Amino acid sequence: MKTPNKILIPLYGQEVAPRFDLTAEAVIVTPEQNGPGRVEKFIVLPQVSAEKLCHLILTEGIGTVICGGIEEEYYQYLTWKRIQVIDSVIGPLEAVIDRFVRNELTTGDIVADNSETAE
Amino acid sequence: MTKIPIPQITNLFGRSIQLDAMLDEIPMAIVILDPDRRIVYMNKSVSALTGYSLAEARGISCHNIIRSGACIKSCPLARIKKDSEPVCVQSDLINRDHQRIPIRITLAPLTDSDGNVTGYIESIEDIRSFNVPGEDHSHAFQFSEMIGKSPGMTKVFQMLPLIALNDSSVLITGETGTGKDLAAEAIHEASNRAKGLFIKINCGALPETLLESEHFGHQKGAFTGAVENKPGRFRLAHNGTLYLTEIGDLPLPLQVKLLTFLDDRVIYPLGSTKGFEVNVRVIAGTHRDLMQMVRDGRFRKDLLFRLNVVRLHLPPLRDREDDIRLLMDHFLNTFTRNFGRKISGFSKDALLMLKSYPYPGNVRELRNIIEYAVNVSQGARIEVPDLPAYLSEPPASVQTVPGESPPDDYPGAGRIPEHGALPVRTGANWGETEKQMILDALVKAGGRRSRAAELLGWGRSTLWRKMKLHEIG
Structure with a gap:
């Protein structure tokens, strides 16, 4: 079953x-029931594949x-599967989640703080 | 939003000019990065390609804006050092409009006057026009400039695109005139290195002393006359393909140097202790039997094994019976168009003569024959007198003492003597000799054509055609 705020x-x-x-790695963030907290689950994908990632999104x-x-x-x-997609987002994970939680994240957003870059 | 200062170029003209005005005129996406791979500047073509404006992209890591597959999998900038040659990679990007676009990226370091890396310049080419779906540059029975429909060539055409996919060394073998150079060029054109240079080096064309300097370059002052640094062919072929033709003629000392290069991919110019890393694909071609040369001590076994990663053998024209007519018509069309002649085809006799000739010079010889005929012909068709006279003469080595084998390049060479008693007569012309050979084979085979064809080393259809030519039975 789809949870609206599960991202x-x-x-x-x-x-x-x-x-x-x-993508070889993803995080699933679930808001805690009746509280401001959240649960983060990191997933390492067995292989890089957009199809497999779509499948994971549906099954989760x-x-x-x-x-x-x-x-x-x-x-x-x-x-089409009624999943909201906010794409072309650039920025560090925490800052992006925070902005999403505040209902301020939109497609194409560049969330500041580029001091941490992935290598 | 903070206003971005416009970079200026000074000391180029009397007055400063604006960098953005200059870069925007270049019809290619150009990005300038700082040493931390963040975008400092990019031209309008990059905005058109990615969907990001300069104001948005400035200060952002390159991989977040360009979003190319190469950036994510293995950033090519990681391989660039201050004295590196430009790196060229083929990849794709996904822009803000969700489009996947095939691209070719060329990266080079930007250094200050002291040689320190101050940033990088990245040029991105949109190669969609080269990869139009369904557009096939080849035609039926053709791959690149090579033509054929015989089983041997079909196999070659099936192999070529597969060979082009990777960067393994290739050894192309085949007799002279079979199309080794065309095959090497076809592999280059079909590969990811197509945008890079295709450098051909004839290993047998220069004296040994000059070859080393020509291949590997030299340092200024390395020898008398070396008045300036020379990069050498290997460095010129960086990001491209290096084709070493007549590899069998490469002198032994240079074979050692080539071997070292194939191991390390580093070039040491003559007189220099500093090596240069070079990214080239090596294709070698030869008409010689390298295995025999290894046995004779004239070619290094270890070099052969390094070159012989992928082996492509091009069949001689005599084994491509189905292709002779195809090639004849192709060359006839080409030359009549080029020379502005109106020749519709070949007469029956000319056709039979051309089809029965053994072509020791292979496709090149056939091409030359047709070119000659188109030049000489006065009529609407090519007749026997329009063909070179030597076609109706016996090959020199056939006009020998009885019992000696036919020339090596003749169909069925070496077969008849195995069976003993099919003498080759001397003193007659080739037509008569061939007729006599057929008659002798038929006598020996008791009139069975399939057996006679086997004795002659021909196919049944060849024997049938030649019997018709010589009006036998």
Whole structure:
């Protein structure tokens, strides 16, 4: 079952992965019931594949995907599955989640603090 | 939003000019990065390609804006040092419009007057136009400039795109005139290195002393006459393909140097202790039997094994019976168009003569014959007198003492003597000799054509055609 606030963010080091299809790691963030806290689950994908990531998003009941560049095919597929996709987001994980929680994150946002870059 | 100061170029003209105005005129995406790989500047073409404006991208890590596959998998900048040559990689990016675009990135370091790396320059080419889906540059029975429909060539055409996919060394073997150079160029054109240079070096064309300087370059003052640094062909082929033709003629000392290069991918110019890392794909070609040369001590075994990673053998024209007519028509069309002649085809006799000739010079010889014929022909068709006279003469080595084997390059060479009693007559012209050979084979085979064809080393259809030519039975 899909949870509206359950989000998945493909990761590249400690920042949002620039490419959805080349993601090897992702984090699933679930807001805690009746509280401001949240549970983060990190997942290392067995292989880099946009199809496998889409499958994971569906099986995990994700409501929102926050990612960097995503190909039209996968973007349309996820939105067709009624999953909110906030794409072309650049920035460190924590800052991006914070902005999302404040309902301020939109497609194409560049969230400040680029001091931490993935290598 | 803070206003971005416009960079200026000074000391180029009398007055300073603006860098952005200059870079925006270049029809290629150009990005300037700082040493931490953050975007300092980019031109309008980058904005058009990625969807990010300079104001948005400035100060952001390159991989977040360009979003190319190469950046994510293995950043090519990590391989660049201050004295590195430019690095060229083919990849793709996904822009803000969710489009995946195939690109070619060339990266080079920017150094200050002391040689310290102060940043990088990255040029990005949109190569969608080279990869139009469904657009096939080849035609039926053709790959690049090579033509053929025989089983041997079909196999070669199937192999070429696969060979082009990777960077392994290739050894192309085949007799003279079979198209080794064309095959090497076809591999280069079909590979990711197509945008780089294709440098061809004839290993047998220069004296040994000059070859080393030509291949590996030299340092100023390395020898008398070395008045300036010379990069050498290997460095010129950086990011491209190096084709070593006639590799069998490479002198032994240079074989050692080539071997070292294939191991380390580093070039040491003559007279220099400093090495240069070079990224080239090596393709070697030869008409010689390298295994025999190894046995004779004229070619290094270890070099052969390093070059012989992928082996491509091009069949001689005599084994490509189906292709002779195809090539004849192709060359006829080419030359009639080039020379402005109106020749519709070949007469029956000319056709039979051309089809029965053994072509020791292979496709090159066939091409030359057709070029000659198109030049000489006065009529609407190519007749026997329009063909070079030597076609109707016996090959020199056939006009020998009885019992001696036919020339090595003749179909079925070496077969008839195995069976003993098919004498080759002397003193007659080739047509008569061939007719006599057929008759002798038929006699020996008791009139069975398939057996006679086997004795002659021909296919049944070849024997049938030649019997018709000589009006036998």
